[in-house]
Amino acid sequence: IPLFYMGLKILGKEFAIKTLITVGMQSMFLVVVPIPAVPLIEDYLTACIIGGIIAGTGTGLVLRGRSSGGGQDIIGLCCSKKYPNISVGKINILMNIFVYAICLFLFNIEIVIYSLIYTTVLAMAIDRVHIQNINTSVMIFTKKMGISRAIIEQTGRGVTNWDGEGAYTNKTSYILFVMISKYEVGQIKQIVHSIDPNAFMIFTEGCHVDGNFEKRL
CATH class of the missing domain: 3.30.70.120 (Alpha-Beta Plaits)
Structure with missing residues (x-):
């Protein structure tokens, strides 16, 4: 809610309404779309790269439509609005590096490394598709x-x-x-x-x- 309010004040009413619709649709599809019983791609590295490209492209298209999926996207857009050389992808990487640093104490380091690879590919895809940025x-x-x-x-x-x-x-x-x-x-x-x-x-x-x-x- 605080992030949504920040987006409303900085990015405008139209952005806030579109974000509400996007978040609602995302929540609906997360319920409707089934989770595979076994991974579609067994290799972790391949899965990270393909998943990052797909997720980053989808997020970039949402951002191009002047909307967002909430959370980090709103922070990234607000930072981009204030600092012209900052992108949503860069903010995404910076925030996730902090999160993964904490995860080093909770999970296997291999999982953290693969997560960093996924986040990097995701950020690159976002910034290439989000052409307003x-x-x-x-x-x-x-x-x-x-x-x-x-x-x-x-x-x-x-x-x-x-x-x-x-x-x-x-x-x-x-x-x-x-x-x-x-x-x-x-x-x-x-x-x-x-x-x-x-x-x-x-x-x-x-x-x-x-x-x-x-x-x-």
């Missing part, structure tokens, strides 16, 4: 005006622009720079192409940012 810088080269204003009005993102000159043609062009999330790449392409179908764009993923950048999760 991936910072992306965009450089746009165009000979037409109006793109900067359109991006600002339609996305609310800030744009830096300066004049350039083609080395081969010696013609003036406009160079625009904007920082977005990977989730907004399609929208940026649509805006630019609607004004200049011949514009040249460079997208760079995984950028670290420092300063006034709004993380839209």
